[in-house]
Amino acid sequence: MVGRTISHYRILRKLGSGGMGVVYEAEDINLKRRVAAKFLPEDLYKDEKALERFEREARAASLLNHPNICAIHEIEEDEGKPFLIMELLEGEDLRQKIRGEPMSMDEILDVGVQIADALDAAHAEGIIHRDIKPANIFLTRRGTARLLDFGLAKMTGQELTSTLSAAAAGGNGGNGVAVQEHLTTADVIPGTAVYMSPEQARGEELDSRSDIFSFGTVLYEMSTGRKPFLGKNVLFTLDAILTAKPISPSKWNPRLPPDFESVVGKALEKK
Incomplete structure (x- = not known):
């Protein structure tokens, strides 16, 4: 190539x-x-x-x-x-930045505000990202955070229609709709398990609150270097997301302001 x-x-x-x-x-x-x-x-x-x-x-x-x-x-x-x-973006993704260590509060707030603004813009257009995770947040050398990869995105109220999939299915537009439905059925759970919301883990219909929960897991990891829900395999991880209360971020990082910890806790509330 x-x-x-x-x-x-x-x-x-x-x-x-x-x-x-x-x-x-x-x-x-x-x-x-x-x-x-x-x-x-x-x-x-x-x-x-x-x-x-x-x-x-x-x-x-x-x-x-x-x-x-x-x-x-x-x-x-x-x-x-x-x-x-x-x-073309030059820099590193947030996963590479964290590397198992907490970031400074200034860095967390800088990145957090930018990605929250990006999510707000997407949600205002009725778009749910459905795959918020550190690997999909890019930090440029100029200090700008970019939200990447809308490949699992879904619109509330209407679907992101596809002509490519319809063509691949033989040119029948109805087949494209069938693909869309297949991608969103309960037995197909898009996204990365450790950052899923409870409703995403259950395969339920999603709204913007799902992205907010996933963003809360990212904020937790940025501030502690640890994931809030992590089991020995995917099933145990999903069970933790559905039933467990995460350890308070300040237990891992005592320097965190109480107001920030409250924001993370609010984002990680289960329905």
């Missing part, structure tokens, strides 16, 4: 990869700027669910124009395979 020119983008180097995407630094030849190009792993291009989530990321982010949300510029295709062009 590196060295290829696809459409008007020259692929420069690989930045990273995960189960749902491979990201490269690229040069926009027309505009003379550096961007990030995100491709699906080769084995997922015929997977309707993967295509749905891939386009969902673009559609959700395209509805939002916010300084704390990673901008997606466009969807392109290479030999019929879609890829995303996004703004």
